[in-house]
Amino acid sequence: MxxxxxxxxxxxxxxxxxxxxxxxxxxxxxxxxxxxxxxxxxxxxxxxxxxxxxxxxxxxxxxxxxxxxxxxxxxxxxxxxxxxxxxxxxxxxxxxxxxxxxxxxxxxxxxxxxxxxAPCNHLSDVVQALKHELESGRLGKPLLAQAEMDDGMVSALDYSSWRSISGAPWPARDEFEVGCTMEHAGYQISPLVALFGPVRRVTAFSACLLPGKGAEIGVTDPSPDLSIGVLEFDGGVVARLTNSIIAPSDRSLRVVCEGGVATLSDVWEYHTPLRISPTGNGLKARVPRLLEKRLSRFMPKMLFGWRRRVRYGRQVPRTQGGHHMDFSRGIAQLAAQIEKGAPALVSSELALHVTEVTLALQSPASAGQAQVMRTGQDLPAGMAGA
Known part of the structure; x- marks a missing residue:
């Protein structure tokens, strides 16, 4: 196409x-x-x-x-x-x-x-591997997901010097005015929806903790730089999702099941390990995580796990942002759906649903009330009853 x-x-x-x-x-x-x-x-x-x-x-x-x-x-x-x-x-x-x-x-x-x-990181090999593990039932029923999308104290960095490989400046004004939730929450929402089906209710909190960020580049109306949401899925699965450009960088996703815990250390990294353990991130898991993150670029064909290994289908180049994230995979997937009748893994229904959940996180209901999602009715159900 x-x-x-x-x-x-x-x-x-x-x-x-x-x-x-x-x-x-x-x-x-x-x-x-x-x-x-x-x-x-x-x-x-x-x-x-x-x-x-x-x-x-x-x-x-x-x-x-x-x-x-x-x-x-x-x-x-x-x-x-x-x-x-x-x-x-x-x-x-x-x-x-x-x-x-x-x-x-x-x-x-x-x-x-x-x-x-976008985002299309729910198509990554590691998210699909986690989906396969949950569908197999080996981990038992999913109970809880803990999703982090923290990007560090961006406003304290020298972001005005950041350039892409062809010389484009990093869009700081958009990042501060549109906000980290609108810009980044989808990287966790899309995998969560792929794993558990549509979000039914969102209870959220957001705040602008650094109202002066970006003033030197003309930002006068900064958006929230922190949002925390509880996402409820069918079957009782609950996810806690945190977005910020304040807390230390952490883009991990942890799924707690009755029979074990599955962890992705970085949902942006298509080469991140899928680690499965009985209880989660103890010291035994945290030390290898640091080594895995540094060594993963040299071992692009394998996901390393404590008990699981998964082959990659395509080597993803390291982008200017310093991570292996296949931005163009969604384009190819949409083209394959149109021309070859491939499974509908990207769609307007998914895009609408991710947008609605994101907006609920960005602008919470008053008094901490839950917001009922109206989109996602045609999306596949998750594996809450696995």
Missing amino acids: NFAIIGCGYVADMYMQTLPGLDGITLLGAYDRAPERLAAFTAFHKIHAYPSMEAVLADERVQMVVNLTNPRSHYEVSLRALESGRHVYSEKPLAMTMEEADALAAAARARGLQLAS
Whole structure:
């Protein structure tokens, strides 16, 4: 399937780094509204530069648009692409409000088009391996998930110097104004939904603990830099999800079952180990974790576990962000669903559901009340009764 990229910023380079080796998709070119960014990106990657978005949509060869613009432009760009008759894969979040997200899904449905959004890390080998372990019943019934999405004290770092491989600056203003929950919660929500089915209720708390962050770059309305949510699934499974750009970096996912504990040390790392133990992260597990994280780049074909080993299907390059995360796998998956009838592992229903859960975490109900999710009804059930 032929596709074009709209938006040539920081994350676009990570997509370009992970495109090689994926079958069934062909990049025709890219467009960015900033001429100097477009020129730098297309020259670096040696791809065609479209002079305008109209030129992209006028190219009859383009079957899919990959929307990598900043979050507040996602709705407008995706809607224009859908209205032109193109399938759309968007960076997260799908939209900034549920009204916009619903409108995109309706536009795709009315035209018989496919719509999906990042993140796609629920497609990673390690998450699929964990799903297989839960489905096998060897660990017994899942009870509790503990999900961390802490990125460290970002505001104290020299983020103004961060550049992608083609020279794009790290989008600090978006990160601080859109917020860490909107930007990153999906990396834990997507795996949780893949494992346990749709979220039924969300009880959340959020706060802006560093209101002055980003003032030097013009940030005047920062979003919450901390959110903590309790996600309830069918069958009694409960997950606690924490997002922050304050606490020390931790992107682990731990699933506690009646018969053992499964741990992924970093959901961004497609090469992270799947570790299974009777009781979880004791000293015996924590020490190997540090070694595994440092050595995993040299051992890309194997997941190392205390009791489980799983083969990788594709080696993922190390991206500019310093981690092995296959940004482009979702594009290839959507193309395979459209052209080959592959299982629907990315979809508008999943994108809508992840967006709704994310917004519930970002803007909790008053008095700590639980918010009932209305999306996700057509998503596969989880394995709560395993």
